[in-house]
Amino acid sequence: MTLMYIPLFKTLEFIFKNEIICRHVQSSTFSDIYSDFCDGAYFKSNPLFSSFKHALQIQVYYDDFETANPLGSKQGVHKLGCLYFTLRNLPPHLNSSLMNIHLISLFHSQDARKYGLDKILSPFVEDVKKLEMCGMKVSFSEEPLYGTVSQITGDNLGLNGILGFVESFSAHxxxxxxxxxxxxxxxxxxxxxxxxxxxxxxxxxxxxxxxxxxxxxxCYGIKHNSILNELKYFNIADNVVVDVMHDILEGVAQYELKLLFEYLAKDLISSENILLRIYAYSYGYLDRKNRPTKINMQCNGLGLNASQTMCLLRNIPLIFGDVVPEDDNHWNLLLLLLDIVNIIFSPNITEGMIVYLRYLITEHHK
Structure with a gap:
């Protein structure tokens, strides 16, 4: 097996040459409103983060990508797996920048299936262990700077694989x-x-x-004990992470929009007029790059990407509100989904909004 690993400490040393990043790491802020990872209960109960408020919060992201034509004969042969990390000590607007997303390792996806992801994670886990126990010297502090993994993120299939769960969503x-x-x-x-x-x-x-x-x-959906459980301050049981893009925007949102369009075409408006309304609607300056350009009613969803789905979902009440009668159950179901999405994608939420979200989800699913 061959993989490329970028040593964690070398990357961190390079990062801390930037004075702006050093200032942000030293000025971590906490709030009663949930606006970042550090505002949640897990962060406040973690032994490392609660003892060292400037400890490094390493968020790992795992995904695969095709380097060849995904529809061609070489599909899967040259597929690569990637591990990245970001520092959650930085504010969200900085973490969304590509310059603050750092590569951990590159490897052939076939090697991951053959040898297991634990082999690939091994050098990274060893570096994190050193960071947990000994820390690292930094220019802005006389004390060593400690850190550990805060979250493992990725799509659902990748998360199940890296955390040691079955990689099948039809499993019991x-x-x-x-x-x-x-x-x-x-x-x-x-x-x-x-x-x-x-x-x-x-x-x-x-x-x-x-x-x-x-x-x-x-056993109960678990295939093996993940190497990540060897870390002192991180355990996969605490990794409560979901894939909002695939679950919502490329999942249930497109599915329900398609069902709504089928209902509208059956009783209220023709299929041609549905598409005409969507394409002709003025989405405004901010959304014009994300507007739906081609909707495929024959596939399981609508054939849109995540940004296009979000754009369409937000504007659906204005596009079709005039043709739907009041108290229509199909329409109300979509409005419930829109309320749920508005809270889930909100940059700041309160405890009360979380309780409200729970009831919205229960009502929607029933």
Whole structure:
């Protein structure tokens, strides 16, 4: 197996040559409003982050990409896997810049399937262990600067693979956040439901032991113990991360929009006029680059990317509000989804909005 690994400490030394970044790392701010990772309960309960307020919060991102034509004969042969990281110590507007997204390693995706992601993660995990225990010297502090992994992010398939869960969403236990079987998940809409058992470090350890003793390929959706659990201040059970782009914008939002258009075409307006309204609508200066240019009603979704879906969803009430009768159940379902999306994508939320979101999701799913 061949991979390219960029040493973590070398990258951090290079980053801290920038005075602006050094100032932001020293001036971490905390708020009662949820606007960043450091405002959440996990950050405040983590032994490292609660003891050293300037400790480095390393967010890892994993994804694969095609280097050849994804529709050609070489599909999958030259596919590469990538690990990146960002520092959550920086404010969101800086982390969205490409210059603050740093490469950890590059490898062939086929090697990841053959040898496992733990082999690929091994050099990075060893560096993080040193950062947790010994820290690193920086110019702006006499004390060593410690740090650890704060989150592992990526698409659902990539997250399941890197965290040691089954890489199939038709599996009996497919969720990496709770132990709910596939059938029960169709009637459970909140983690507060008494039927829901959330995954925990202790529960995962029990499942790892069951795997060793039984020799089975999986236990409650877990395939193996991830190498990330060797870290002192990070455990995969605490990695409560979901893929909002694929789950919402390229998932349920497109699915429900398509269902709504089919309903409108059946009873209220022709299919041709639906598309004419969408294409002719003036989306304004900010959204004109994200406006839907070609909608495919024959595919499972609408064939739009995430930005186009967000643009269309936000403007749907203005495009079709005049042709839908009041108290229409199909229309109200979409408005519920829009309320949910507005909260999920809000840059700042409060405790009350989280409670409200829970009830919105329950009402929408029912």
């Amino acid at each position: 236990y497919y969720c990496r956040l709770c132990i709910t079987d596939k059938a029960t998940a169709q009637t459970v809409f909140s983690e507060h439901d008494p039927r829901v058992v959330l995954r925990s470090k202790e529960l995962n350890e029990q499942h790892y032991k069951n795997l060793e003793d039984s020799g089975e390929s999986s």
